[in-house]
Structures are given as structure tokens and as C-alpha cells.
Amino acid sequence: MSAVLGYRSFGAADVQEFFDRPDPSPGPAEVLVRVAAAGVNPLDHLLRSGHVRELNGHVPFPQVLGMEAAGTVLAVGDEVTGLAVGDRVTGFALTGAGTYAGTTLLLAASTARIPDALPETWAATIPVSGTTALDVLDQLAPPDGAALLVNGIGGGVGSAVARMARDRGLVVVGTGSAAKRDRATAVGAIFVDYAAADLMDRLRTYAPDGFAAVVDTVGGTSLRTVAPLATTPDALVSVGDPSVTELGGAFVRRRLDRSGLERVADLMVTGRLDPAVTATYPLARAGEALALVESGHAPGKLVIDMAL
Ligand SMILES: NC(=O)c1ccc[n+]([C@@H]2O[C@H](COP(=O)([O-])OP(=O)(O)OC[C@H]3O[C@@H](n4cnc5c(N)ncnc54)[C@H](OP(=O)(O)O)[C@@H]3O)[C@@H](O)[C@H]2O)c1
Numbered sequence: 001m002s003a004v005l006g007y008r009s010f011g012a013a014d015v016q017e018f019f020d021r022p023d024p025s026p027g028p029a030e031v032l033v034r035v036a037a038a039g040v041n042p043l044d045h046l047l048r049s050g051h052v053r054e055l056n057g058h059v060p061f062p063q064v065l066g067m068e069a070a071g072t073v074l075a076v077g078d079e080v081t082g083l084a085v086g087d088r089v090t091g092f093a094l095t096g097a098g099t100y101a102g103t104t105l106l107l108a109a110s111t112a113r114i115p116d117a118l119p120e121t122w123a124a125t126i127p128v129s130g131t132t133a134l135d136v137l138d139q140l141a142p143p144d145g146a147a148l149l150v151n152g153i154g155g156g157v158g159s160a161v162a163r164m165a166r167d168r169g170l171v172v173v174g175t176g177s178a179a180k181r182d183r184a185t186a187v188g189a190i191f192v193d194y195a196a197a198d199l200m201d202r203l204r205t206y207a208p209d210g211f212a213a214v215v216d217t218v219g220g221t222s223l224r225t226v227a228p229l230a231t232t233p234d235a236l237v238s239v240g241d242p243s244v245t246e247l248g249g250a251f252v253r254r255r256l257d258r259s260g261l262e263r264v265a266d267l268m269v270t271g272r273l274d275p276a277v278t279a280t281y282p283l284a285r286a287g288e289a290l291a292l293v294e295s296g297h298a299p300g301k302l303v304i305d306m307a308l
Helices: 042-049 126-140 156-167 178-186 199-206 220-229 242-247 258-269 283-294
Strands: 002-007 016-021 030-039 068-076 088-093 103-113 147-151 171-176 190-193 213-216 236-238 277-281 301-305
Touching: 002 283, 016 283, 030 088, 030 126, 042 283, 068 103, 068 126, 088 126, 088 258, 103 258, 126 156, 126 213, 126 236, 126 258, 147 156, 147 220, 156 171, 156 178, 171 178, 171 199, 178 190, 190 199, 199 220, 213 220, 220 242, 236 242, 277 283, 283 301
Parallel strands: 147 171, 147 213, 171 190, 213 236, 277 301
Antiparallel strands: 002 016, 030 068, 030 103, 030 301, 068 088, 088 103
16 A cells, blocks of 8 residues: 555646555556656646546546656566566556556556666656657757757756757757756756747857757747757657647657666766756655646756655
């Protein structure tokens, strides 16, 4: 039995409630994990509010918040290979099983062991922000030294994209609110305030012939504003707005595999990727963390730490 934060109907934050749940039994391709840390992501509130019912409309209530966690394996399903009881892991939860929870079920194919030196509060950010950043950069594959624009550099995904891109030798320019300037410059990116009246002129000065790659994490009007800055339409990929295809760009292709998780974990333990966790919360205050993310302007990457 463990405490969880979930909901019994779709709705706004007021449908969230704490309750106790018996430890679930893993299906053949799942592992039961004692959660040490869980990442807080925009998808958590989108699932709760019923905005993405194609993902969780079929899942019985109560559903539990959270998509990603790091922790220790307590039990493995019959068909699971490469993971064993006692392993420290990070991975994606079964939809609705949630990770704002003492224990949960992770999908074995989307779960990887983590190095001993990697703290769970970092590892918990690998599945969503970490591997999304990896996937989008692999998809765009800009050449060494090329200019990359990150629209929304202050967020969990944008910040990880910027760090990985710098590590790959790219020139990184990113947009954010003034509060995100230090986060961006700390990783060697050029920062441009998206509220600047001359935003487009400023961005063009850094890539007069266009950006070889544009990663959008914001979507909507903001995506449409920066889209023309890509050298060609297929140099534009959005991680959050599928309507990017109307502009000739592509939506991120997600792999959700074990090897992507391992690659990001390796970047972290070798000092090439700091997930820049700006705040950790006890489970009892998980709702506060999610409210900040739901505002669209979280101060950075937020993580629930079960040890608090
Ligand atoms: N496809 C996938 O598998 C996948 C995976 C992860 C995330 N996503 C999606 O990607 C999006 C971003 O996720 P995230 O985890 O990075 O979110 P996040 O950590 O909450 O960050 C969102 C960021 O957007 C910035 N922002 C808001 N309006 C902006 C604007 N007009 N211009 C530039 N920046 C702006 C905010 O910065 P300021 O405070 O500076 O405004 C904030 O830092 C979400 O839509 C999420 O659902 C998709």
C-alpha cells in the first residue's frame, strides 16, 4: 500500500486527491518500482484535464498523476528481460498508473538501469525531458557548428536540448522570458527575450541565412512566429504542437526505448548534461509543483522527491 496523488474524474486541479493504493502487480512486460523521485511535466495536467483522451480515455479511474519515475525494482513481470529485483532504474509509467506515488508500474521496454553515481532526482527527468531532447536532436541531426534555435529554452525540454546541442558543438540561440536568461547563458546559449518588440530582427542577427535547425517547445502563435527562421521547412521540429506539419515541419518522433534512457543517463554521469532541477517537492506538495507547470511558466525542471 502507498500514498498516491490521483483523480477520479477529468477536470481542473480541484479533482486531484490523495488516497492509498495497494501495490499493483506487474503485467508480463512491466516492473513494479518503489518510486524515489518523479518528474513533473505538462502532460500530467493534460492527462488529468481530459485534453488527451486518446492517451488515457480508456484507463479506468482512479488514475494517478505522473509519467516518469526513478526508483528501485520490487518485482518483474514474466516476460521482462534485462531488469531484476533490486535494480535502480528510470522509466515511463504505464498510463494511469502514475508516478506521484510510493510504488508504481513502469513499462519494462521503456525502463533502464541507472549508474550508481546518478541521483534519482536527476534520473527521474530522463524519460520525458531527457529523451525528448535526445530524440529531437537525433531527428534534426544538424551538422557540427550549425546554428540551432530553441523556442522555449527555459523549460525542461528546451533546457535539455540546449545542453545536449552545445555538447554536440552547435551554436545555440534560445527564446524565453527574462527570468530564463541565466539558465540559458549558463549552458553557453545566446538568450533572446521573447517579449522583445524586435524579436525576429534579434534572432536573425545570429543566423542571417536562417537556422539549420529549429526546435519548438511552445507551439501555437509562438511556433508560427519563429517557423520562418528555419532554413527549410523540414529543419523545424516541434515537441508539443502537432500542427507544425501545416508549416512543413515535423512533430518529434519518440522512440521511448531503453537505449535512449541509457544514453541520457550516460550524458549525466559523465558531466555533459545537468538536468537543472530548480526545485524538489515532497509528495504532499506535488500539487503545488504541478500548478507551477500548469501555469506554463515554471521556473525550471521540478521533481517530486519521496525522501522529503
Ligand atoms: N512529444 C513528447 O513526447 C513531449 C515530451 C515532453 C514535452 N512535450 C511537450 O513539450 C512542451 C514543453 O514541455 P516542457 O516539459 O519543456 O515544459 P515546461 O518545463 O513547463 O516549460 C515550458 C516553457 O515554455 C516557456 N514559454 C512559454 N511561452 C513561451 C514563449 N512564447 N516563448 C518562449 N518560451 C515560452 C516557458 O518559459 P517562460 O517562463 O520563460 O515563459 C517555460 O519555461 C509541452 O507542450 C509538453 O507537453 C512533449
